[in-house]
Amino acid sequence: MTSPHPPAKVKSRKRHHWIVRVTHWVNFVAIVIMVGSGLRIFNAYPAFARKGEMFCCYPFEHKPIPAWLTFGGWLGGARHWHFAMMWVLVVNGLIYLTFIYLHGDWRDLVPRKGDIRDSWQMVKFYTFRRKDHPHQGKHNALQKGAYFALPIAGALAVLTGIAIWKPVQLSWLTALFGGYVWARYWHFIAMLVIVILSVIHVFMVFAVDPYSITSMITGNYDPALSPEARNARPFYHLLPPRRPAAPVPVAPPPTEST
Amino acid sequence: MSRDLRKFLIINGIDRRDFLIRGSGIISAVLLAACDSRGPKAADKLLKYAERKNRVVERKLFRHTSMDVVRAGAYDAGNKLPSYFIAPTVPVWDETARGKWSLEVSGLVGNPVRLTLEDLQRLPQTAVETWTGVPFSELAKFVRADPQARFVDFQSFDDDYHESWDIESAMHKQTVVAYGLDGKPLQPAHGAPARVYSPVKLGYKNTKYLTKIVFMPHMNGGYWSDQGYEWYGGV
Structure with a gap:
C-alpha cells in the first residue's frame, strides 16, 4: 500500500497528546485485568440472588463465567489483581481527567446542543439512509457520547467497587448506592456499560477508522484519511464500490439513478 | 514519530x-x-507490594465507630436468615478423649489464663447481631494485655486452622468471643464451644472451634492467609 502524499508535507499536529496516548493504553490493560479478575471473583458465587431465591434478570444464575474470560487463576489471585489494578485504574483515570480539563480536550467530548440530532444522522449514515458522512469535529456525535459516558461509568465502577470492598467501614457509601446488594448490582451495571462501549469502540476502530490506531500510538493523524473524508461506513473497504463515480454532473442525466 | x-x-x-x-x-x-x-510470575512481588500498601490504607479506613448504631429501618431477620451449607463433617470437641474444653489466653499479657466455658460465660456479656459472647476488649482487659501486643492469633482445634489479626480489629466493639447464637448455645456447625465473630472481618478471619488466643508483637499469618489470600481480610 502506498501513501499518495509525502509525509514531509503533512503538518505536524498531534491528534492525541502523549498523556492521552499513554493513559489510553494503560487504561486498556487496567480494564482488561479488572474485568477478568472481577469475573473470577464473581465465580466464587456466580449469582445475584441469595441461595434458594430467584433473580429476575440474569439467565446464568449459579453458572460460572467460562475460565477463558477470567483472569487471576483462582479467587485469592484474582482478588490480589483486582485490588492492585484498581489503583492503576483510578490514578490513570485521574491523570487523564485532570489533563483533558487543563489542556482543554474536554471540549471535544462534552455534550452540546444538537448532539442527539447529529447522533441520529450518524445512525442514518451507518444504516445507508443517508449518503454522506455527517460533518464532524474531532469525533462524530456517537463517538463523543461514548467517550463522555466512559469516564462516568468508570467513576461509577470505582465508587460502587469501594462500596462493596468496605461496606462496614464506609457504610455511608454503600447506603448511598442502596445497600450492599444494590451496590453490587451497580458495580456490574457499570462494568457492563464499560465492556459494551469498549467492544463497540474496538470494533469501530478496525471497521471504520483503522488509521486512528496509529494516531493513538504516535499521535499523528492524516485528516485526509478520516472517516468523514473517506465517507467510511463499517467495513467500507469490503462493501461494493459506490455507484458510478460520476462526480456531480453539470446537468443531471434523465435516467433514474438510485 | x-x-x-x-x-x-x-x-x-x-x-x-x-x-x-x-x-x-x-x-x-x-x-x-x-x-x-494467574498472570506473569514476575508480578507476584508487585501484588505482594500492593497488598502491603492496601493494608496501610485499610487500617487507616478502619473506624471503631463504623456501623455501631442500629440504623433506622433495621429489622430482626429471625428465621429469614438463610441457612447455608457449611461442611459435610464438622469438628466436635471430644470430652472423653481430650478432657474438658478450655480456652487459653496467653502471650504478651499480664495475666495468662485458661478459661472454661463457665468462666467465659461469667465475663461481661454482649450480643452482636445474633451472636452472644464476651467482647474481645473485655477479655483483653481481663488478661491485662500488653500495649506491645499489636497482633492477636486465634487458634483452633480444627486441625491447624488459625488466623492472626491486627489488634485494632480485635479490639473493635463488635468483636466477640461467641459461645451462643440465636439465644442458644453455639452448635458445632458454627464453631462450638466458642469462636471469634466480628462484622469487620471476612469469614475466614473468624476462627471457629477456639482453643487459644495469643497476644503477639508480630503477625502470625493464618490458614488461608498462608495459602495466598490477603492477610488483612477486613470489610
Missing part, C-alpha cells in the same frame, strides 16, 4: 495491512495467553 515508524516498517517490508494483521495477531495472542492465568 510516525515517519520513523513508517520507515522502520518499510525497511522491514511491513505495509500497513501487514502491520494491522500482525499487530492484532500479537495482541490477541497475548490476551489469550493471559486468559485464565
Whole structure:
C-alpha cells in the first residue's frame, strides 16, 4: 500500500497528546485485568440472588463465567489483581481527567446542543439512509457520547467497587448506592456499560477508522484519511464500490439513478 | 514519530495491512495467553507490594465507630436468615478423649489464663447481631494485655486452622468471643464451644472451634492467609 502524499508535507499536529496516548493504553490493560479478575471473583458465587431465591434478570444464575474470560487463576489471585489494578485504574483515570480539563480536550467530548440530532444522522449514515458522512469535529456525535459516558461509568465502577470492598467501614457509601446488594448490582451495571462501549469502540476502530490506531500510538493523524473524508461506513473497504463515480454532473442525466 | 515508524516498517517490508494483521495477531495472542492465568510470575512481588500498601490504607479506613448504631429501618431477620451449607463433617470437641474444653489466653499479657466455658460465660456479656459472647476488649482487659501486643492469633482445634489479626480489629466493639447464637448455645456447625465473630472481618478471619488466643508483637499469618489470600481480610 502506498501513501499518495509525502509525509514531509503533512503538518505536524498531534491528534492525541502523549498523556492521552499513554493513559489510553494503560487504561486498556487496567480494564482488561479488572474485568477478568472481577469475573473470577464473581465465580466464587456466580449469582445475584441469595441461595434458594430467584433473580429476575440474569439467565446464568449459579453458572460460572467460562475460565477463558477470567483472569487471576483462582479467587485469592484474582482478588490480589483486582485490588492492585484498581489503583492503576483510578490514578490513570485521574491523570487523564485532570489533563483533558487543563489542556482543554474536554471540549471535544462534552455534550452540546444538537448532539442527539447529529447522533441520529450518524445512525442514518451507518444504516445507508443517508449518503454522506455527517460533518464532524474531532469525533462524530456517537463517538463523543461514548467517550463522555466512559469516564462516568468508570467513576461509577470505582465508587460502587469501594462500596462493596468496605461496606462496614464506609457504610455511608454503600447506603448511598442502596445497600450492599444494590451496590453490587451497580458495580456490574457499570462494568457492563464499560465492556459494551469498549467492544463497540474496538470494533469501530478496525471497521471504520483503522488509521486512528496509529494516531493513538504516535499521535499523528492524516485528516485526509478520516472517516468523514473517506465517507467510511463499517467495513467500507469490503462493501461494493459506490455507484458510478460520476462526480456531480453539470446537468443531471434523465435516467433514474438510485 | 510516525515517519520513523513508517520507515522502520518499510525497511522491514511491513505495509500497513501487514502491520494491522500482525499487530492484532500479537495482541490477541497475548490476551489469550493471559486468559485464565494467574498472570506473569514476575508480578507476584508487585501484588505482594500492593497488598502491603492496601493494608496501610485499610487500617487507616478502619473506624471503631463504623456501623455501631442500629440504623433506622433495621429489622430482626429471625428465621429469614438463610441457612447455608457449611461442611459435610464438622469438628466436635471430644470430652472423653481430650478432657474438658478450655480456652487459653496467653502471650504478651499480664495475666495468662485458661478459661472454661463457665468462666467465659461469667465475663461481661454482649450480643452482636445474633451472636452472644464476651467482647474481645473485655477479655483483653481481663488478661491485662500488653500495649506491645499489636497482633492477636486465634487458634483452633480444627486441625491447624488459625488466623492472626491486627489488634485494632480485635479490639473493635463488635468483636466477640461467641459461645451462643440465636439465644442458644453455639452448635458445632458454627464453631462450638466458642469462636471469634466480628462484622469487620471476612469469614475466614473468624476462627471457629477456639482453643487459644495469643497476644503477639508480630503477625502470625493464618490458614488461608498462608495459602495466598490477603492477610488483612477486613470489610
